[in-house]
Amino acid sequence: MVAVADITAAKADCIAKINEMISAARELQKTATDADRLKLEDAIADLKKLRDEIRVQEYVAALNSTAMQNALVTIESAATKMNTAAQNMKTVAQIIANLAAFLGAAAQVLPALTGHA
Numbered sequence: 001m002v003a004v005a006d007i008t009a010a011k012a013d014c015i016a017k018i019n020e021m022i023s024a025a026r027e028l029q030k031t032a033t034d035a036d037r038l039k040l041e042d043a044i045a046d047l048k049k050l051r052d053e054i055r056v057q058e059y060v061a062a063l064n065s066t067a068m069q070n071a072l073v074t075i076e077s078a079a080t081k082m083n084t085a086a087q088n089m090k091t092v093a094q095i096i097a098n099l100a101a102f103l104g105a106a107a108q109v110l111p112a113l114t115g116h117a
Contacts, residue, residue: 011058018051074112081105 025040025047032040062068085102089095 008058011054015051015054018047018054022047022051071112075109078105078108078112081108 022044025044029037029040082102082105085098085105088098089102
């Protein structure tokens with residue numbers, strides 16, 4: 001079975017190869033004729049478009065992943081708890097009394113985003 005890490009690594013390799021090709025085309029542009037320089041510019045644009053499409057696809061796949069959906073649920077829950085605590089933080093005494101609840105809720109956000117929730 002293919003692991004997500006294998007797919008991510010393969011995509012990274014593809015993007016690296018595309019970047020190499022862009023760099024090579026830019027180098028060739030330095031000594032190319034005007035006509036060839038324009039052709040290379042078109043090739044570079046095509047390569048950049050392909051690279052961006054790969055990156056977007058990876059982003060969309062991440063957004064649709066179970067891990068991201070779980071993170072969203074955790075973050076939404078934390079935001080609700082933070083809002084509830086913040087509503088009770090109008091005076092110095094209230095801020096001090098409710099700060100632990102607010103910070104506890106806020107502390108759930110980063111682990112959810114980094115996959116450690």
